[in-house]
Amino acid sequence: MGGGGRWRAVQGGACALAMVASLAAGCRSRDRIVVGSKNFTESDLLGEIVAQQIERRTGLAVSRRFHLGGTFVCHQAITAGQIDLYVEYTGTAYTAVLKHAPVADRDSVYHTVARDYAQRFGLAWVKPFGFNNTFAITVRRRDATRYGLRRISDLARVAPRWRAGFGYEFLERADGFRGLAAVYGLRFASPPTAMDLGLTYRALAEGKVDVIAGNSTDGQIQALDLLVLEDDRHYFPPYEAAPVIRLTTVTRHPKVAAALAQLAGRISDAEMRRLNALADVEHRDIATVARDWLRSNLP
Amino acid sequence: MQGVHGGSVSLWGFYARNSGEVLGLVGQHLSLVASSTAIAIVVGVPGGIVLTRRPAWRGPVLGLANVFQTIPSLALFGFLIPLPFIGGIGATTAIVALVVYALLPIVRNTYTGIAGVDPAVREAGRGMGMTDWQLLTQVELPLALGVILAGVRVATVVSVGTATIAAAIGAGGLGVYIFRGVAVVDDTLILAGALPAALMALAADALFGLAERQFAWRAE
Secondary structure (H helix, E strand, O other): OOOOOOOOOOOOHHHHHHHHHHHHHOOOOOOEEEEEEEOOHHHHHHHHHHHHHHHHHHOOEEEEEEEEOHHHHHHHHHHOOOOOEEEEEHHHHHHHHOOOOOOOOHHHHHHHHHHHHHHHHOEEEOOOOOOEOOEEEEEEHHHHHHHOOOEHHHHHHHHHHOOEEEOHHHHHOOOOHHHHHHHHOOOOOOOOEEEOHHHHHHHHHOOOOOEEEEEOOOOHHHHOOEEEOEOOOOOOOOOEEEEEEEHHHHHHOHHHHHHHHOOOOOOOHHHHHHHHHHHHOOOOOHHHHHHHHHHHHOO | OOOOOOOOOOHHHHHHHOHHHHHHHHHHHHHHHHHHHHHHHHHHHHHHHHHHHOHHHHHHHHHHHHHHHHOOHHHHHHHHOOOOOOOOOOHHHHHHHHHHHHHHHHHHHHHHHHHOOOHHHHHHHHHOOOOHHHHHHHHHHHHHHHHHHHHHHHHHHHHHHHHHHHHHEOOOOOHHHHHHHHHOOOHHHHHHHHHHHHHHHHHHHHHHHHHHHHHHHHHO
16 A cells, blocks of 8 residues: 555655755766665565665666655655656555546556556556555454454444544545445544554554554554454555656666566565565564565576 | 646645634644643753752753653654553643653753852852742742743744644644645645644744743843
8 A cells, every 4th residue: 555654754744845855965876776665664675675676687786765755755756856766556656646536447547557657757667566555444353353343344333333543644545534434334433533554553452443544465464463354345446566667767777677577476465464574573674585585586 | 746736726725725624723733832831841940940959860861851852753652552641542642742852951941041040149149048949939040031931942842843743643733734745645735734833833933032032131
């Protein structure tokens, strides 16, 4: 899922703008590929995999500008030419950047973002990694067992007595809470509490709220004994992760595009969850996780 | 930047259409800053006074206040969520965090202000037979008031900015617009929160500047 991720350090627009400004201040040479990532583990991991793949396959030097303040900062940075590529999610680009109304079909979402990004921003979408990191409507496992919850439609029964805590992105996005509430007929005891996404996991585990919207590939879901409810009415659009790269960079370094194409379709949902857990739960070094993964999957 | 402006409207249009909500958030923001600064004064000024009486505590107490200052707010919220009374989600947690951040300038300036009072003046007070309490309330505090106010001024102005983080823990305030704007890639929304916060900080700074000058005159 798009700009989500634990311990997001998004502390406001002033901060975000300051980051873009500081990126703009630094100069870079033409033969260095600058890879960005958003401010959550999965984005850092994929950024590192992409960076190492470019280093291994093209011999070009790679600068890393990781943990930038979310979709907003990454998009500004890449359109301003301060980074050459970063990993984005199709559904996020479709709804948050291009402001289209959400749709469920994977291929049509991918083709629309690829076409619009090329036309409007001079950016190319590489083929996706293969997994879908969707919003995950998440509850405590013991509550799921006690109330027999398996699907989001089961939630409507208990919602009037429950409290929800959601990140701003989920509350605001066209493919977020409002649509979900309408499709599933959800009405909670009080309006959902708006808070930082990373803190929602803690609030759920501590019993301060009863349902949150996380990301389906997050490592904490297993670590905190939580359960993701099935989206049985297929409300959420696809969020396939893929590198987005400046067309000018592709023209100048065609080898980079070829190196990135080798990563297409290589990471399943389960594999991404496993990699996130290695970094988030076992606190392994991201560069090591990326190196090991590349060694065993693209020797 | 092209495209990012796509679905957004002008800032003034946004304010016109959401005036009720804007005022509500401004009110929340003000009350977060006012209550946290008030608590920080109630705790910090006596704290600074105690340090002038117990010089051995100075290092550890100021050191601790310094350390508090460096804890990232999201990490602090994470620690506070499980705690009873001062934790959970909502305004209480946000206020606790803001108090923690406001303490350092208030404690430090109270200490520095009183410690900086001319020893000759203090001796004169003692010579007149003043008790420690009289010396504090009639000599030291009035003379140190300018410096103490300067600390409160810094704490308040910084709090106005820091209070935007309250939106991360369900406590509302102008940070709501900033968080929303960052989440949906909309710079109008970000400005809708950042601009009034900046104006509020400038206003607080000017007000305290006036107050400081008032007390500086009186001290002379």
